[in-house]
Amino acid sequence: MSAAQFVGTSDAKWTTEPVATRTEGERFIVEAQEGSDFWENTFYGFSHQNGHALLTPWDGNEAVEITFDLSSFTELYDQAGLMLWHSREQWIKAGMEVNDGVVHIGAVVTDHFSDWSLSPVPEWGGRKVTIRASYHNEAVVIRARTDEHPWRTIRVARFAYPANKQAGPFLCSPKRAGFEVAFTKWRTTTPDEDLHTDPPILD
Template identity: 80%
Template sequence: MSANFTNLERGSWTTEPVHTQHDGERLIVQAQEGSDFWEETFYGFCHRNGHALLAPWDGEQAVEVSFDLNSFTELYDQAGLMLWHGEHQWIKAGVEVNDGVVHVGAVVTDQFSDWSLSPVPEWGGRIVTIRASYHQESVIIRARTDEHPWRTIRVARFAYPAHKQAGPFLCSPKRAGFEVAFTRWTYTAPDTDLHSDPPIDDETGNGA
């Protein structure tokens, strides 16, 4: 594929999705029904069968994943960026449907999962980019759409100097047939400051 998917050949799935398909500049992925990542907190269950396409990430560069929200219609439809150290240490950041509204948020897991989210109904149907930049044993997670500016989603501890991986993820806890069109997965320049927005790479169509 194009330079928008610079890590694709190095990536491997944590759990194979139902199918993947290259459609021009898009990678179309269908999730298994009942797929998710979650470790115990609040719900009391563990789900480790979500789909994350992971490649090595040393943290020297930021990582960005972009995807189309047009297919997000049902409860807990979700996709975004996975940061991975192991089965019990990971962060998924992205967009999911909750109570009929798309929300942007993150689940940070270190043995147990937490969950933070914020409604973004104005993002419906847009191309979303999720970005993570590593700094001093933590990650700055940001998100934007092709029509909206960067917003900071989370600053979280991710104190793993080695054996980090990153890449796109999707899950479909409630239904069969959920597909996500990923439009970009690449490394780029890291953040220069927590309070300064990173640049938008015009060569990739504003991340679309």
């Protein structure tokens, strides 16, 4: 399965090509480059723009969901999830990351400078996780769930770009070689009905 077949469109493009991709049944497996990351300046003082995001145009009229397997997440800063993109200086990555030996759910919202919000979810370890973003009124509502846990709202963030938005899966491996992520779904669906109403769970 190619990247284009995975998303069902021919216009998906990597921000930075990963080490390798392959297909095993319904799983689109991507290997990240050692030292790959997305981050802009805040706290650490460095800028990294060599993470791997597979992006396609997203007008925000539908919600977007990415599903992937956490089984391979074992080392510090192993990370993957959903990227919302406007430019190299304006983007949001939302997903799962290993921090201090525990998987965390979180988001990095960037407008020339990056912030970072995260929360430990050790009970999610080894599960299949879905990250979802729904766009409304110049903002995105980001939610997450596993195959055994209900939706959890993790961030409401400003993303005030009426045009030139893109979305898709991402992964990074700041600390090690050989990190692979198995993505199982990438789809658009009905947008959120309301901030306080969980969207349906689709299989």
